[in-house]
Amino acid sequence: MNEMKPLTRIQRKNREAILGAALEVFSQYGFRGSTLDQIAQAAGLSKPNLLYYFPSKDAIHAQLLESLLKTWLDPLYKMDPDGEPLDEIMGYVQRKLEMSRDYPRESRLFANEILQGAPRIHDALTGELKTLVDEKAAVIADWSKAGKIAPVDPYHLIFSIWALTQHYADFDVQVRAVLDADDPFPAAGTYIDTLFTRLLSV
Amino acid sequence: MNEMKPLTRIQRKNREAILGAALEVFSQYGFRGSTLDQIAQAAGLSKPNLLYYFPSKDAIHAQLLESLLKTWLDPLYKMDPDGEPLDEIMGYVQRKLEMSRDYPRESRLFANEILQGAPRIHDALTGELKTLVDEKAAVIADWSKAGKIAPVDPYHLIFSIWALTQHYADFDVQVRAVLDADDPFPAAGTYIDTLFTRLLSV
DNA sequence: GCTATGTTTTACCAAATGGTCAGAAATACG
DNA sequence: CGTATTTCTGACCATTTGGTAAAACATAGC
Numbered sequence: 001m002n003e004m005k006p007l008t009r010i011q012r013k014n015r016e017a018i019l020g021a022a023l024e025v026f027s028q029y030g031f032r033g034s035t036l037d038q039i040a041q042a043a044g045l046s047k048p049n050l051l052y053y054f055p056s057k058d059a060i061h062a063q064l065l066e067s068l069l070k071t072w073l074d075p076l077y078k079m080d081p082d083g084e085p086l087d088e089i090m091g092y093v094q095r096k097l098e099m100s101r102d103y104p105r106e107s108r109l110f111a112n113e114i115l116q117g118a119p120r121i122h123d124a125l126t127g128e129l130k131t132l133v134d135e136k137a138a139v140i141a142d143w144s145k146a147g148k149i150a151p152v153d154p155y156h157l158i159f160s161i162w163a164l165t166q167h168y169a170d171f172d173v174q175v176r177a178v179l180d181a182d183d184p185f186p187a188a189g190t191y192i193d194t195l196f197t198r199l200l201s202v
Numbered sequence: 203m204n205e206m207k208p209l210t211r212i213q214r215k216n217r218e219a220i221l222g223a224a225l226e227v228f229s230q231y232g233f234r235g236s237t238l239d240q241i242a243q244a245a246g247l248s249k250p251n252l253l254y255y256f257p258s259k260d261a262i263h264a265q266l267l268e269s270l271l272k273t274w275l276d277p278l279y280k281m282d283p284d285g286e287p288l289d290e291i292m293g294y295v296q297r298k299l300e301m302s303r304d305y306p307r308e309s310r311l312f313a314n315e316i317l318q319g320a321p322r323i324h325d326a327l328t329g330e331l332k333t334l335v336d337e338k339a340a341v342i343a344d345w346s347k348a349g350k351i352a353p354v355d356p357y358h359l360i361f362s363i364w365a366l367t368q369h370y371a372d373f374d375v376q377v378r379a380v381l382d383a384d385d386p387f388p389a390a391g392t393y394i395d396t397l398f399t400r401l402l403s404v
Numbered sequence: 405g406c407t408a409t410g411t412t413t414t415a416c417c418a419a420a421t422g423g424t425c426a427g428a429a430a431t432a433c434g
Numbered sequence: 435c436g437t438a439t440t441t442c443t444g445a446c447c448a449t450t451t452g453g454t455a456a457a458a459c460a461t462a463g464c
Contacts, residue, residue: 008410008411008461008462010410010411010461011410011411014411027317028317028318028319029232029234029235029318030231030232030234030235030314030317031235032231032232032234032235032236033231033232033233033234033235033318034234035450035451035452036451036452036453037450037451037452045412046412046413046414047452047453048412048413048414048453048454048455049411049412049413051452051453051454052410052411052412055453056452056453057451057452057453108317111313111317111372111373112232112317114372114373114375114376115229115230115232115310115313115314115317115372116230116231116235117230117375118375118376118379122375122379125375125376125379125380126379129376129379129380130379130380133380134380150400152393152396153389153392153393155380155381155389156389156390156393156394157393159369159370159373159377159380159390160366160369160393160394160397162369162373163365163366163368163369163373164362164365164366166365167361167362167364167365167369168361170313170316170317171313171316171361171364171365173316173319173320173324173327174316174320174327174331175361177320177324177327177328177331177332178327178331178332178335178336178357178361179357187355187357187358188358188361190355191354191355191358191359191362192358192362194354194401195362195397195401198352198400198401199396199397199400199401210431210432210440210441212431212440212441213440213441216441237420237421237422238421238422238423239420239421239422247442248442248443248444249422249423250423250424250425250442250443250444251441251442251443253422253423253424254440254441254442255441258422258423259421259422259423405464406463406464407462407463407464408461408462408463408464409460409461409462409463410459410460410461410462411458411459411460411461412457412458412459412460413456413457413458413459414455414456414457414458415454415455415456415457416453416454416455416456417452417453417454417455418451418452418453418454419450419451419452419453420449420450420451420452421448421449421450421451422447422448422449422450423446423447423448423449424445424446424447424448425444425445425446425447426443426444426445426446427442427443427444427445428441428442428443428444429440429441429442429443430439430440430441430442431438431439431440431441432437432438432439432440433436433437433438433439434435434436434437434438
């Protein structure tokens, strides 16, 4: 069962084009605000042809979310309980900011899903995500108690890292409207680094 | 011209019901993802009756955004250049957090609009918003230079205040999934206060 | 070349969507 | 009360939407 033929060259190319187009559209308009026609056009395919590769609109969206979740938690997984506390946290901050810079559409896809009440990933939030955060929060709490970093609420520390880094991807339009910079990320990186260094230094 | 009759009691009641329902729906699904039927049902009215009070879906949305922008910038306007620097900034932080706690739907409506590229409020962003931020950033820069607060990039300071406070409204579902708390705001307030105090103290 | 398989298009469908309109029902007011 | 105005409904419409079916077209392998 679940026997699968290898994908042809055309299948690989078109599946990728569809997922790329869908990411572009879904990340901007959310699931309900996006249409198959939009996605098909962005992918350079006809709508029926698009539905030859994916069985439904839901299936495309689900596929995107699944791939997203895998990479989304990775930076936090990499935080090493046995490393140097401040370095580990600052390394996490930097990896998170890099993700916002390099994958802004993924960030917005996630933001859209959460804004809509996370109907499709709520289980992942209370399951995999919560488990991971609980684990890493415990590590951070230990670091705090041991005096390696300043005493902070570890959960809200993690939330603040998410908020700050993702803000530059999700609210990109606003940031660019206020600044005139083409690329706000260099200055953002410096600022965020200072902020957490000052917060956590003992 | 533009002569307007006073609103009847029924008009006031129904207009308010519609705007409340529309805020609920638009803030969750965004403009394109929301339907008039949804809004009408949430308001307890029929769709044609809804369109008796507002000429179109766009008009309802536009009305919401207009009201929103007025109150949205208010906390920053109130930051007094002649006040005590640290108090003024921390007061702004607190007002902003109160807005997220008391008006989470407004926060999500705004987030949705920005995520979609701010098609309807882009002018307000580069106009009114930018002007205000430029002005207050200059004030903060002066405070920095005068040694009243630690040296920081004033623009990114403002962005970080937005990011942190709005995060608790916009990503409410995620925050609640990770914590088990009914109301994450008390702890968030304490944390955010500590964070900015440590960042800005000289 | 021929056939089997993979890919794409054309034509179509039922449901949902934003919106209109004529008239019915309710309300205000003299 | 009666009439003028406001409020509401049901029936309707054109367009868009997610999705299907069948046949045309392309390609791979022999």
